[in-house]
Ligand SMILES: Nc1ncnc2c1ncn2[C@@H]1O[C@H](COP(=O)(O)OP(=O)(O)OP(=O)(O)O)[C@@H](O)[C@H]1O
Ligand SMILES: Nc1ncnc2c1ncn2[C@@H]1O[C@H](COP(=O)(O)OP(=O)(O)OP(=O)(O)O)[C@@H](O)[C@H]1O
Ligand SMILES: [Mg+2]
């Protein structure tokens with residue numbers, strides 16, 4: 001039996017005395033997409049940041065391809081696992097050109113063929129070469145989000161951790177980004193963990209999902225079961241019903 | 251009439267290059283009415299709202315045949331009068347709430363200050379009002395958030411704190427730019443219910459900017475659909491699903507679905523004629 005790409009056992013995270021993630025366990029096979037939904041403040045971003053190695057104060061066990069990770073990750077880890085943040089404007093350096101933003105990872109890691117890699121990453125997210133020498137504020141919201149994805153892809157990761165990758169986007173750009181993520185998963189064999197409050201978006205891109213409430217993952221189910229209204233936990237059902245009510249046009 | 255805009259034009263001038271970002275936008279909003287502006291990223295929704303609050307940078311040229319708020323001619327107001335209006339009779343929930351919160355002040359102090367600018371009362375009363383507002387926007391642990399700094403709260407909580415701050419002075423017009431896009435469905439529904447109640451009980455008018463078409467269809471009275479600085483059509487919100495314009499139809503057609511799997515989602519194909527038709 002092969003190891004899952006991501007395996008998390010009893011993950012707990014506290015800020016000071018306050019525990020905000022209270023024993024989350026989940027497992028994602030290679031090449032699959034796992035969605036995390038749940039109410040605001042339930043700990044979704046905090047789980048993702050711990051997986052990404054951006055929070056060192058956690059307990060429990062996190063394994064990638066069977067190997068446990070320490071709280072401080074070695075540099076090689078970030079070649080394998082990359083994160084796209086909740087708000088792309090905040091995560092892109094405002095005074096760096098897109099070119100600089102994209103090539104930074106390459107120079108830090110001493111990788112060659114910088115030009116070629118940057119161009120291929122821009123191609124992958126369908127951005128024209130002409131954006132290379134612009135600054136983030138000179139791009140639209142959707143283009144900035146694609147830059148954030150391109151920056152994650154340039155490391156040629158196996159795992160992408162996506163925090164609300166489309167919530168700042170309008171519906172047409174959202175469709176483009178979802179198509180792109182779906183295509184990349186197939187072509188690059190990527191594994192995704194995606195946080196989103198939009199049930200339709202999660203259903204579109206993911207195979208399975210976990211529902212969080214008050215720091216606990218209260219239910220895990222397949223998207224097939226979700227679509228067939230076979231969710232059992234009240235919080236999941238509430239999210240589905242509300243999502244349904246909000247998604248139907250008169 | 252709360253808002254009356256006729257032929258609004260916004261032009262940016264950068265390094266001698268002129269770019270008309272809004273080209274002849276008109277709409278009206280009455281008290282107790284909810285108007286949505288929808289449209290793609292970059293279509294001019296936010297700057298239209300900013301023009302109404304006179305919040306555009308100096309390099310933006312704004313002209314209009316008419317731009318009235320409650321009968322007041324916005325274009326001829328002094329900056330001092332505008333400051334009184336903003337955050338007072340007109341509340342503006344900005345698109346990036348976390349950036350509009352002051353990073354070095356606690357959430358509670360910021361809301362209390364907003365309350366004090368338009369209510370008389372002691373510090374203690376302002377703090378109680380702030381706590382009360384945080385409860386109203388469904389923050390689970392309002393006491394904790396009251397004492398938190400913006401970086402210590404989640405994305406959705408920041409958005410709700412911002413909403414609480416704007417509601418503090420009892421505005422008669424609320425402009426909300428993507429107020430719920432970072433919120434989960436249950437909080438989203440709760441916030442919309444709260445805004446709905448305020449619209450009814452306080453005779454407030456709402457200008458809601460959103461890219462969420464199903465949401466505005468359920469929640470608003472009418473919808474203006476914007477594309478590249480022009481309004482393509484204005485229609486009753488409940489008729490959105492039967493929209494005639496191909497742009498509006500295209501926007502509705504690219505949504506993923508919770509009911510059934512869709513393969514690749516259709517993306518918009520834009521027709522240059524959309525803009526010419528309007529120019530006639
Ligand atoms: N740096 C921090 N210091 C203190 N508390 C924090 C910090 N970061 C997050 N928290 C708290 O941890 C809890 C979970 O936050 P998190 O950002 O994971 O929520 P979320 O599920 O992503 O919510 P949202 O959908 O609103 O983004 C919240 O109560 C938040 O206030
Ligand atoms: N300060 C500025 N200088 C030059 N152009 C600007 C400036 N501010 C906005 N624009 C341009 O005006 C147009 C409309 O911008 P606006 O922010 O209103 O879009 P929007 O419809 O709110 O989009 P989104 O859904 O992405 O928020 C865009 O093309 C934008 O690039
Ligand atoms: Mg979050």
Ligand SMILES: [Mg+2]
Nearest residue numbers: 295296297345
């Ligand atoms: Mg905007």
